Amino acid sequence: MSEIQRPGALYQQVAAAIREAILSGEFAPDSLLPSEAQLMARYGVSRPTVRNAIAALRAEGLIDVRHGKGSFVRSSGQPVLTIERRISRTTDGAFVMPGGDIWQESEEPSAYRTRTTKITGRLLGLGEEEALFGCDRLLVDPGTGTRAMHRTLIPFEVAEAVPLLAEEPCSHPAEIYRLLTQDGHKLTWTETVRAHMPLPDERTTLQLPDATPILHIARVAHGTDDRPLFLEELRFGADRAELAYRITADKQPARRTRT
Amino acid sequence: MSEIQRPGALYQQVAAAIREAILSGEFAPDSLLPSEAQLMARYGVSRPTVRNAIAALRAEGLIDVRHGKGSFVRSSGQPVLTIERRISRTTDGAFVMPGGDIWQESEEPSAYRTRTTKITGRLLGLGEEEALFGCDRLLVDPGTGTRAMHRTLIPFEVAEAVPLLAEEPCSHPAEIYRLLTQDGHKLTWTETVRAHMPLPDERTTLQLPDATPILHIARVAHGTDDRPLFLEELRFGADRAELAYRITADKQPARRTRT
DNA sequence: TGACGTCACTTGTCCTTACGAGTGATGACT
DNA sequence: AGTCATCACTCGTAAGGACAAGTGACGTCA
Known part of the structure; x- marks a missing residue:
């Protein structure tokens, strides 16, 4: 042997x-x-x-x-939590996202002001160094103990154009979607999914074991004219959670996209 | 210092x-x-x-x-390839998937017969040890050099129920979708996204650098009565490629899902 | 001029030794 | 009986030495 x-x-x-x-x-x-x-x-x-x-x-x-x-x-354990990336709207106009009732905030959300990076600028259709409202939350699923970092970014110019938005830039995304819709926007969303190894601070705040990648989702809300309005980021350890999407066939032929 | x-x-x-x-x-x-x-x-x-x-x-x-x-x-390089997870249907009934024109097969696809595992069985709504047709491909994007492992799994009972399917269980997914549709199915899809570290064989066939997680997608095609018919898996290094999804709001309130 | 061998530099592998630190059981002392 | 010190076991850290193997430049030789 x-x-x-x-x-x-x-x-x-x-x-x-x-x-x-x-x-x-x-x-x-x-x-x-x-x-x-x-x-x-x-x-x-x-x-x-x-x-x-x-x-x-x-x-x-x-x-x-x-x-x-x-x-x-290691108990090769498949993920114990499936995060449905779907958005629903109730008859009274409120937005409901699966997970909204799963996650609990472990601390007060921290609001701040920042500027676009190359990445966030590209996602929001802006250049670099554009002013943003930021809001970070640490989410926990008490059932599985899964932790996730959540971040919302709102460009200044969007916040100022929408009534009530600039006063509460750290509201829950569902509330922000409601405000944007009340302002006349018909919303659609695009999501970008990436995976990478955690930096030490991500490793500690998410309490990740060794060799555990992070799943990183960027959800961009698009309004009228497909203009990007709002960015929502979620990241969590890939050992505990997986993502679920639903797809239906378009009518038009698709064209490939490259970056 | x-x-x-x-x-x-x-x-x-x-x-x-x-x-x-x-x-x-x-x-x-x-x-x-x-x-x-x-x-x-x-x-x-x-x-x-x-x-x-x-x-x-x-x-x-x-x-x-x-x-x-x-x-x-390491040139912190964001991914250079964005994989659009969308499905379109042209007016003549053919299915078109973004990436269908990006990827090239580096070798002949290898067809085989296998059985469901706990994971694939769950995705396909079957138990364990159910008979399947399998087909593996190694895909390459010549533009960026990105490599990906592609796998399709068809349950025996599905292949036998659909005309022409059992004869060519290693066809391209778009062709399989066409056959399923011709058989009267109205298809929808669900995707599950996970990330994990590569095993040595994945590391070599995908030519991954150190500390590079794998993004692993399982796309399940559902037919009439939402019955799972067909499983398509894709895995690639998260250093080179990212995923893109499009989301629109449902009408009904959503309910959370846990596993 | 061209080809090639050598050399200095890099990281990779492998060994020996030593001690620090966390964990749990054992046993002695109160 | 209960408490606590000790000990044996685990992995973590740190140092030292030695040689193999990949890389590229330099210089010699034909």
């Missing part, structure tokens, strides 16, 4: 052996792997080599290591 | 210092970082400590290291 030669570096051979044992079910999810000392003996290698192999498996998200306890096979 | 004490481990202090220098722009994207030897001298630490710090930055996706050359600041 210990002699392997094929691929390349020693630690990769060790990592491959452990990985195979995990994927084949020899090491069940949530079970305790052999300790570093045992792996050293089992494969006849030094501790740095064992630790290097373990580091590779951590980076793949296959195992979790707990100081003083050992390495555990 | 070398004395730091705050956070915790030495290598974390070194990593924090380098990270700050990168994010503040002191080290420009694509520029060469100091070599390990230089960092050892600069911070007065040993090589393992420097390498540990560098490993942390690699795991965050901030730098790329090339053997024999050095460490480079």
